Amino acid sequence: MRASRLLSLLLLLQTRGRMTATELAGELEVSVRTVYRDVEALSSAGVPVYADRGPAGGYRLLDGYRTRLNGLTAEEASSLFLAGLPGPAAELGLAELAANAELKVLAALPPEPRSHATRMRERFHLDAPGWYRDADDAPFLGEVAEAVWEQRPLRMTYRRWGPRDVERLAHPYGLVLKGGAWYMVAAAGEGGPRTYRVSRIITAELLDGRFERPADFDLAGFWKRYAAEFRERMHTGEALVRMAPGAEGLLRYTMGAEIVDAALAAAGPPDEDGWVVLRLPTESTRHAHWLLLRLGAEVEVLEPPELRERMAATAAGLAELYGVRRD
Numbered sequence: 001m002r003a004s005r006l007l008s009l010l011l012l013l014q015t016r017g018r019m020t021a022t023e024l025a026g027e028l029e030v031s032v033r034t035v036y037r038d039v040e041a042l043s044s045a046g047v048p049v050y051a052d053r054g055p056a057g058g059y060r061l062l063d064g065y066r067t068r069l070n071g072l073t074a075e076e077a078s079s080l081f082l083a084g085l086p087g088p089a090a091e092l093g094l095a096e097l098a099a100n101a102e103l104k105v106l107a108a109l110p111p112e113p114r115s116h117a118t119r120m121r122e123r124f125h126l127d128a129p130g131w132y133r134d135a136d137d138a139p140f141l142g143e144v145a146e147a148v149w150e151q152r153p154l155r156m157t158y159r160r161w162g163p164r165d166v167e168r169l170a171h172p173y174g175l176v177l178k179g180g181a182w183y184m185v186a187a188a189g190e191g192g193p194r195t196y197r198v199s200r201i202i203t204a205e206l207l208d209g210r211f212e213r214p215a216d217f218d219l220a221g222f223w224k225r226y227a228a229e230f231r232e233r234m235h236t237g238e239a240l241v242r243m244a245p246g247a248e249g250l251l252r253y254t255m256g257a258e259i260v261d262a263a264l265a266a267a268g269p270p271d272e273d274g275w276v277v278l279r280l281p282t283e284s285t286r287h288a289h290w291l292l293l294r295l296g297a298e299v300e301v302l303e304p305p306e307l308r309e310r311m312a313a314t315a316a317g318l319a320e321l322y323g324v325r326r327d
Helices: 002-016 021-028 032-043 072-083 086-091 096-110 112-122 141-150 219-234 248-255 259-267 285-298 306-320
Strands: 050-054 059-060 154-157 165-178 181-187 193-196 201-206 235-243 276-282 299-303
Touching: 002 032, 002 059, 002 181, 032 050, 050 193, 086 259, 141 154, 141 165, 141 181, 141 201, 165 193, 165 219, 181 219, 193 248, 193 299, 201 306, 235 285, 248 259, 259 276, 259 285, 285 306
Parallel strands: none
Antiparallel strands: 050 059, 154 165, 154 201, 165 181, 181 193, 235 276, 235 299
């Protein structure tokens, strides 16, 4: 346990540079006193860790010092070969660099971790896009990636949802790959950063100069908040339904496990026939109608009236289409 923590401390200093004892304690989830002891242990082992005094002080490694990869466990080395997706690397123009890096990591590993990593690469493949849809065609992904990496302004024409294309001068902060689609997080005009789907960029021009990227901007944190807010904006209505016993699996597949499990947790007990009344969030009447039709007679819509009427009209239309008569 301590050996793993010492390696983590060493890698933190190597990748981030100067860090205070408080910052290290927060990252490692230990006390500041433990950090002091660990730094002393590293120094005793010959690792050149230095302490800078003063308000801007902290611990740092001797300039040019680098640890080797032979501290990786077999499992850690294996996970590296699931972290790099070949498709996205190729889209960003990094396929050759990623392949070269993989070869260098394999060459640097001892025999046992190398064997694990090779088996991982041979037996697991990550395919980002979902079924029944291809990855987005994003012809200006290279320009956007360059703007993100070099902090260069990007002038673009963007096709938004609506009748008109818009011109934007963007300061791209980062790129996110979600379900086979690339999204650019960028500041454009007043307000905070916004999200743009890269495939909807019609023209793109890299401009001279550099913009200052906010030092405290956290791309992963921004995307997590954005995704949560997007789900809230998307589900603006709700439907009250009766679900037949045993239909939970199909409803989870249709509407998402998170939504259905929350509705089940808030539902009352089933009736004498095993049916349960659920309150489900919906995007719109039209979208809910399309989703709930998949469950056929396993779900009955109770509210809202317009959704129930749509379901009934569709059921009547299907009965007429298939020549079903009920006396």
